[in-house]
Amino acid sequence: MRVNFTVNGRPQEADDVWEGESLLYVLRERMGLPGSKNACEQGECGSCTVRLDGVPVCSCLVAAGQVEGREVVTVEGLAEYAQQRAEGHQGGGCATGACGTSLDQAKRWEARPADSQTGEGVELAPIQKAFIDAGAVQCGFCTPGLLVAADELLERNADPSDQDIREALSGNLCRCTGYEKILDAVRLAAARQGEAV
Amino acid sequence: MDFLRPASWEEALAAKAEHPTAVPIAGGTDVMVEINFDHRRPEYLLDLNRVELLRDWEAGEENVRLGASVTYTQIMEQLRAELPGLALASHTVASPQIRNRGGVGGNLGTASPAGDAHPALLAAGAEVEVESVRGSRFIPIDEFYTGVKRNALQPDELIKTVHIKKADGPQQYSKVGTRNAMVIAVCAFGLALHPETRTVRTGIGSAAPTPVRAKEAEEFLNAALEEGGFWDNGKIITPSIAKQFADLASAACNPIDDVRGTARYRRHAVGIMARRTLGWTWEQYRSTGATLEGAA
Numbered sequence A: 001m002r003v004n005f006t007v008n009g010r011p012q013e014a015d016d017v018w019e020g021e022s023l024l025y026v027l028r029e030r031m032g033l034p035g036s037k038n039a040c041e042q043g044e045c046g047s048c049t050v051r052l053d054g055v056p057v058c059s060c061l062v063a064a065g066q067v068e069g070r071e072v073v074t075v076e077g078l079a080e081y082a083q084q085r086a087e088g089h090q091g092g093g094c095a096t097g098a099c100g101t102s103l104d105q106a107k108r109w110e111a112r113p114a115d116s117q118t119g120e121g122v123e124l125a126p127i128q129k130a131f132i133d134a135g136a137v138q139c140g141f142c143t144p145g146l147l148v149a150a151d152e153l154l155e156r157n158a159d160p161s162d163q164d165i166r167e168a169l170s171g172n173l174c175r176c177t178g179y180e181k182i183l184d185a186v187r188l189a190a191a192r193q194g195e196a197v
Numbered sequence B: 001m002d003f004l005r006p007a008s009w010e011e012a013l014a015a016k017a018e019h020p021t022a023v024p025i026a027g028g029t030d031v032m033v034e035i036n037f038d039h040r041r042p043e044y045l046l047d048l049n050r051v052e053l054l055r056d057w058e059a060g061e062e063n064v065r066l067g068a069s070v071t072y073t074q075i076m077e078q079l080r081a082e083l084p085g086l087a088l089a090s091h092t093v094a095s096p097q098i099r100n101r102g103g104v105g106g107n108l109g110t111a112s113p114a115g116d117a118h119p120a121l122l123a124a125g126a127e128v129e130v131e132s133v134r135g136s137r138f139i140p141i142d143e144f145y146t147g148v149k150r151n152a153l154q155p156d157e158l159i160k161t162v163h164i165k166k167a168d169g170p171q172q173y174s175k176v177g178t179r180n181a182m183v184i185a186v187c188a189f190g191l192a193l194h195p196e197t198r199t200v201r202t203g204i205g206s207a208a209p210t211p212v213r214a215k216e217a218e219e220f221l222n223a224a225l226e227e228g229g230f231w232d233n234g235k236i237i238t239p240s241i242a243k244q245f246a247d248l249a250s251a252a253c254n255p256i257d258d259v260r261g262t263a264r265y266r267r268h269a270v271g272i273m274a275r276r277t278l279g280w281t282w283e284q285y286r287s288t289g290a291t292l293e294g295a296a
Helices: A023-030 A075-086 A091-096 A103-108 A126-133 A143-156 A162-168 A180-196 B009-018 B031-036 B072-078 B084-091 B104-110 B117-124 B215-227 B239-251 B263-288
Strands: A003-007 A010-014 A049-052 A055-058 A071-073 B002-004 B023-025 B044-047 B057-059 B063-067 B126-132 B135-140 B145-147 B158-165 B171-176 B187-194 B199-205
Touching: A023 A049, A049 A143, A055 A143, A071 A075, A075 A126, A075 A143, A126 A143, A126 A180, A143 A162, A143 A180, A162 A180, B009 B044, B009 B126, B009 B158, B023 B031, B072 B084, B084 B117, B084 B171, B084 B187, B104 B117, B104 B158, B117 B126, B117 B158, B117 B171, B117 B187, B117 B199, B171 B263, B187 B263, B199 B215, B199 B263, B215 B239, B239 B263
Parallel strands: A003 A071, B002 B044, B023 B044
Antiparallel strands: A003 A010, A049 A055, A049 A071, B057 B063, B063 B158, B126 B135, B126 B158, B171 B187, B187 B199
8 A cells, every 4th residue: 555644844655555564664664764763563662763743652553554644753853853843843832923934043044965854964953962962872772762752751841850751761661771871861951951941 | 454544433334344354453552563473464454543533532521421542641631630540540551652542442442451441440430332333332341341352342343432430539540560661460450439329449450351340349348338437427447347348359350370470469469459549549538528630
């Protein structure tokens, strides 16, 4: 079957999709987006976490046919997604009248060899920078899922408690770091976000 | 395999009538696991994500009408006052990612004895509205579970709405697992006080072939509370009543030994949870006499 959906802001069409196929498989094997990781295939590990119409889900548990006409953001598009959010294109930004491109932003615009599909050439999202700065990445396998989940937490809760962070990341397993540096990274991103406001 | 994508409830019923073997998929948190692991190769997948009616809920006078696809996240965040027991149970489901997709309809459809929603539904009192092209019917929750992963649905029927009694008193939910997130219940217990009818209802999860109520325990407790005038005087329930209640709850179990725990442990734990949830809810009742949000 054919599935049409939006991935990281761009309309995509996947052909010859098997009816029992997961969104994760389509992303990795058909769209060339291997950022979402394939590990447990049963929703236990969270390494395949993506945003489906803004909501964090395990892409291994979404049937490909269920995303027809819907919007998916993967870790590859996270930086751009975060940037757009910061510029007020996403969510509640519009309520404050911050919609659209400001004069300042327009002046700063330059053609960059950026690719929202692969994530290459795009400036990293604040949560990605925080993970690097806090040393929250070891083998890196769980990192994409954690980034997507953590970014969503900070989107809806600018000042999360440790309990909030633990709960938001409770569906993401890491077998290297023992989570402490990951928690540090989220705290760091939240603190930087707070300073920026 | 064929992927059926009805846009409306009527279309979904027609598709199910035409293909009774079609496996309904909503959140996918059970179905996709089976497909990913090659445990199941259904001829037809019936996607219910586009059926808007299943995502709606409404709080009426006596009941909450909960669409089968309303997610656990929504229940936790928006129905805590009306359905405190189910909200607590929803919060124990897996992880945020799973709670964002899964709903009570899936729990009922799968009918695993370990499904987290079941004890809360049994304790609150609920009816499952199922429908086919032949018509709709209401199945009392006590009659819905018919065996291990079996329910009272006919092959052409789909679960539409769960009608759950709005809380008229404190409700609690307790679940045993090895950690807080991503845990299939070793066993679970739900308890609801119903001051309006002066009754207590219970639900036991993962300790029998199906979710069950501890009916003898309920009957004993109802009589003991009435006899002692507890509903009126609001006194602390005596330890001997609580112990007898716990023992009877234990006795209502018919558990097995498996990887998650032994039958003996499950019986023991259910007794403990019965005593604790009774204590918690009764404290809430004594201090306010009114419906409270869950406080686990």
